[in-house]
Amino acid sequence: MILKCDVQYRKVDSGFKLTKVGVTGVRKPVLVKREGLSDLNGALNCNIDVFVDLPATQKGSHLSRNVEVLREVVDESLTEPISGLENLAADICNRLLVHHEYAVTANVCISAEYFRNNTTPNGKQTLEMYELIARGRVLRGSPVRKTIGVKVMGMTACPCAQQTVKEMLECGDEFPVISHNQRNLCTVTLEMGEDVNVEADDLIDLVEDSFSSPTFELLKRDDEGAVVLNAHRNPKFVEDVVRGVLKRVTARYPSIPDDVEIVARSESQESIHKHNAFAERTASFGELREELLQ
DSSP: OOOTTOGGGOBOTTOOOEEEEEEEEEEEEEEBOOTTOOSOOSEEEEEEEEEEEEOTTBSOOOHHHHHHHHHHHHHHHHHSOBSOHHHHHHHHHHHHHHHOTTOSEEEEEEEEEEEEEEEOTTSOEEEEEEEEEEEEEEETTSOOEEEEEEEEEEEEEOHHHHHHHHHHHTOOSSSOOOOOEEEEEEEEEEEEETTOOOOHHHHHHHHHHHSSEEOOSOOOHHHHHHHHHHHHHSOOOHHHHHHHHHHHHHHHOTTSOTTOEEEEEEEEEOSSSSSOEEEEEEEEHHHHHHHHTO
């Protein structure tokens, strides 16, 4: 029922349509249980942003409805765990349009810290942290598009500096020579329809395989030396990281629909420069497959 005191429904004589109105930074625990989820079948501490559009004739959006939707899905996940954050984002999008009858679009962004076991080069077990990224967007009357992604930290060794040092020292290729290193942050997201599913663990694996070397929270001396040697045996430009991700993700998902869109972004935090190096590619899987045939 619309009350006279419902200020949000007041008409605006000369207003503008707003593309996103909502709430940001809502913190909620979400229970996840997914077959094949390697190390974490439990609550993820999520940061959630939700938005709908607002017509030009309406003064305000009902922000409390956004929080109500989030409370609903969180409460439901505690009794029936969700299968993935991207599916949760898609569900929230659909519910937002039900609660906001005046809205045409809905957008949801979710991020969460994710811990899983890993193994150092010499076989020691470690617990490493990653960031999960999930999004949803929908236009009323159209299917929801959902996004799953990961942000992974690794290491690169500069091929250019390494080649320069080789020439300066006049040494061969028997052993990897010194170069300067970078901490690399690589983000990969895939946007798809509701009926397509991609495992975040798989994305983490293929990103780590694209670095010069993964990095680890705890390294004893033998593993520390192994990481450095492995990285210098496998020098990478920031461009190589992105291309490596694209190559591995197309190989990992040969049957994924052509309209699935990938964004692969890599940033190397330089050690000898005062700037960072950056590379990115946005493409559909159809576009990537065409390029592989050339």
